[in-house]
Amino acid sequence: MQTGAITGYIDVAQLALYAFWIFFAGLIYYLHRENKREGYPLESDRSGSIKVQGFPSVPEPVSYRLADGRTVQAPNDRRDNQPPLHEGVWRGMPLTPTGNPLLAGVGPGSWADRADVPDTQVDGTPRIVPLRVAPGFGVSSKDIDPRGLPVLGDDGVEGGEVVDVWVDRSEMLLRYLEVRVAGGGHVLLPMNFARIQPRAVRVQSLLGHQLRGVPATRHPEQVTMLEEEKVMAYYGAGTLYATPQRQEPLL
Known part of the structure; x- marks a missing residue:
C-alpha cells in the first residue's frame, strides 16, 4: 500500500476530509442555534400559545454581565411592550393604529424595546x-x-x-x-x-x-x-x- 493508506480504500487524507465535513456541519448547527438568542421564539398569528422556533431549537439561556454591572439573559422570552393594534376583520389585513397613530408603533413609527x-x-x-x-x-x-x-x-x-x-x-x-x-x-x-x-x-x-x-x-x-x-x-x-x-x- 502507498504511504498514508490505512486500508486499500481508506487513507489519512480521506479521514481528514471526513473530519472537516463533520466539524463544519457542527459549526453551522452551532451558529444557527446561537443566532436564535434574540427574537425567538417567534409569535404565531394563529395562537399565542404556539412557539415558532424551527430547527434547531432555541438554546438554553446564558447570563451576560454588562459593563455597568447589570446582568441580562439571552434568550429571555421577554415580549416587547408595544401599543395595541387593530388587526382588521380577517388575517392578512393591514395593521391599523389604535388611538394616536404617531404613538402606535406601526410602520415607519415602529420602535424596538431597548x-x-x-x-x-x-x-x-x-x-x-x-x-x-x-x-x-x-x-x-x-x-x-x-x-x-x-x-x-x-x-x-x-x-x-x-x-x-x-x-x-x-x-x-x-x-x-x-x-x-x-x-x-x-x-x-x-x-x-x-x-x-x-x-x-x-x-x-x-x-x-x-x-x-x-x-x-x-x-x-x-x-x-x-x-x-x-x-x-x-x-x-x-x-x-x-x-x-x-x-x-x-x-
Missing part, C-alpha cells in the same frame, strides 16, 4: 448630553447655530423654539435639537429630521402643533436608549400619519 438606560461612554458617563453640560463641545463657526431659531412644521406653523443642541460625545456629532414647545415643555428633535435654515428650523415629517406630542425624556439632561427609539419613531410615523393625505396613493 433598555431604558442611557447609552454610555467607556468611563460610564452618558454619551448624549446637551451642550450646556458638555464643556469643550460647540457648534462650528462655519455652521448655523440653531439655538434661538423657531421650529416650523410642514404646514409652516411654529411649534417651538430651539433652546439647546445635544451632542454625541463619543462620535463627535450633534444628535438632537432641544425644542421648547408651547406650554413650556421641552422635547427632542433628531438632526436627521431637521432642516436648519438661516431663519428657522423646518420639520417636514410633522405639523407645527404635533411637536407637543413628542415623547419627553425623564431626565432634562439625559436620554435613554428606549426614549431615543420612541422619539425617533414619533417623527418617523409623521412621514405617513401626520396628515390623512399622506396615507393615500400618490396617483
Whole structure:
C-alpha cells in the first residue's frame, strides 16, 4: 500500500476530509442555534400559545454581565411592550393604529424595546448630553447655530423654539435639537429630521402643533436608549400619519 493508506480504500487524507465535513456541519448547527438568542421564539398569528422556533431549537439561556454591572439573559422570552393594534376583520389585513397613530408603533413609527438606560461612554458617563453640560463641545463657526431659531412644521406653523443642541460625545456629532414647545415643555428633535435654515428650523415629517406630542425624556439632561427609539419613531410615523393625505396613493 502507498504511504498514508490505512486500508486499500481508506487513507489519512480521506479521514481528514471526513473530519472537516463533520466539524463544519457542527459549526453551522452551532451558529444557527446561537443566532436564535434574540427574537425567538417567534409569535404565531394563529395562537399565542404556539412557539415558532424551527430547527434547531432555541438554546438554553446564558447570563451576560454588562459593563455597568447589570446582568441580562439571552434568550429571555421577554415580549416587547408595544401599543395595541387593530388587526382588521380577517388575517392578512393591514395593521391599523389604535388611538394616536404617531404613538402606535406601526410602520415607519415602529420602535424596538431597548433598555431604558442611557447609552454610555467607556468611563460610564452618558454619551448624549446637551451642550450646556458638555464643556469643550460647540457648534462650528462655519455652521448655523440653531439655538434661538423657531421650529416650523410642514404646514409652516411654529411649534417651538430651539433652546439647546445635544451632542454625541463619543462620535463627535450633534444628535438632537432641544425644542421648547408651547406650554413650556421641552422635547427632542433628531438632526436627521431637521432642516436648519438661516431663519428657522423646518420639520417636514410633522405639523407645527404635533411637536407637543413628542415623547419627553425623564431626565432634562439625559436620554435613554428606549426614549431615543420612541422619539425617533414619533417623527418617523409623521412621514405617513401626520396628515390623512399622506396615507393615500400618490396617483
